[in-house]
Amino acid sequence: xxxxxxxxxxxxxxxxxxxxxxxxxxxxxxxxxxxxxxxxxxxxxxxxxxxxxxxxxxxxxxxxxxxxxxxxxxxxxxxxxxxxxxxxxxxxxxxxxxxxxxxxxxxxxxxxxxxxxxxxxxxxxxxxxxxxxxxxxxxxxxxxxxxxxxxxxxxxxxxxxxxxxxxxxxxxxxxxxxxxxxxxxxxxxxxxxxxxxxxxxxxxxxxxxxxxxxxxxxxxxxxxxxxxxxxxxxxxxxxxxxxxxxxxxxxxxxxxxxxxxxxxxxxxxxxxxxxxxxxxxxxxxxxxxxxxx
Numbered sequence: 001x002x003x004x005x006x007x008x009x010x011x012x013x014x015x016x017x018x019x020x021x022x023x024x025x026x027x028x029x030x031x032x033x034x035x036x037x038x039x040x041x042x043x044x045x046x047x048x049x050x051x052x053x054x055x056x057x058x059x060x061x062x063x064x065x066x067x068x069x070x071x072x073x074x075x076x077x078x079x080x081x082x083x084x085x086x087x088x089x090x091x092x093x094x095x096x097x098x099x100x101x102x103x104x105x106x107x108x109x110x111x112x113x114x115x116x117x118x119x120x121x122x123x124x125x126x127x128x129x130x131x132x133x134x135x136x137x138x139x140x141x142x143x144x145x146x147x148x149x150x151x152x153x154x155x156x157x158x159x160x161x162x163x164x165x166x167x168x169x170x171x172x173x174x175x176x177x178x179x180x181x182x183x184x185x186x187x188x189x190x191x192x193x194x195x196x197x198x199x200x201x202x203x204x205x206x207x208x209x210x211x212x213x214x215x216x217x218x219x220x221x222x223x224x225x226x227x228x229x230x231x232x233x234x235x236x237x238x239x240x241x242x243x244x245x246x247x248x249x250x251x252x253x254x255x256x257x258x259x260x261x262x263x264x265x266x267x268x269x270x271x272x273x274x275x276x277x278x279x280x281x282x283x284x285x286x287x288x289x290x291x292x293x
Contacts, residue, residue, distance in 0.1 A: 137207060184198075
């Protein structure tokens with residue numbers, strides 16, 4: 001490990017950044033250095049502007065460019081203590097947030113029933129029943145399943161915060177069946193099955209694959225990924241009558257505006273509002289007659 005990498009990791013840890021953010025920042029700084037074939041402490045504002053232009057020309061998503069820029073801001077300001085202005089490290093204008101894909105209850109059932117094995121089925125059921133992120137699922141431990149209080153503890157979620165979500169009896173039974181079937185137990189609820197990773201949990205790629213394979217087998221044409229089940233969990237909760245503050249707590253959102261998107265996704269309010277066409281008194285149209293051109 002280089003001294004600069006060590007300094008960056010120590011600064012990230014000192015400021016209590018999550019492991020996911022730390023990995024993303026380290027990767028962003030490394031890619032910046034590789035692009036110029038020089039150590040990042042030998043580069044400056046001129047190279048940063050050139051690199052940002054390179055990222056834009058590569059047609060990367062503005063959020064990806066924003067992450068790269070945030071990593072460089074952190075490195076030069078917090079690690080190297082250089083006084084760079086906002087003009088030296090401008091953040092890109094983000095596009096309007098797209099409305100996420102949501103599955104119907106029937107599609108979720110088809111997805112789960114189409115899982116190719118017991119582990120994949122348990123992964124899908126856990127994602128949908130708890131609304132947790134895929135990284136949070138990967139780091140679940142058996143002791144996080146509190147069957148006495150019927151809650152699932154999610155430790156060190158986004159922002160380094162812990163939270164609890166209700167444990168459904170159906171999910172508890174599924175987890176018991178799954179855990180009894182494990183041939184390798186290494187302290188994680190979903191342990192890695194790779195021989196070269198005997199003490200690690202499953203990777204996020206496994207969770208992605210479980211969703212992708214079940215989607216294909218179920219014949220669902222919507223693009224489905226692990227976060228789709230999180231969106232579906234929240235939307236179905238709201239449709240069933242749950243209030244937004246409750247959903248915000250269950251999802252671990254720090255900003256209530258992040259939860260407001262489910263107002264637009266839910267159909268409960270839409271069903272309650274009468275369609276304006278239904279309120280019109282229209283004359284009956286003779287049936288079977290062709291429309292005039």
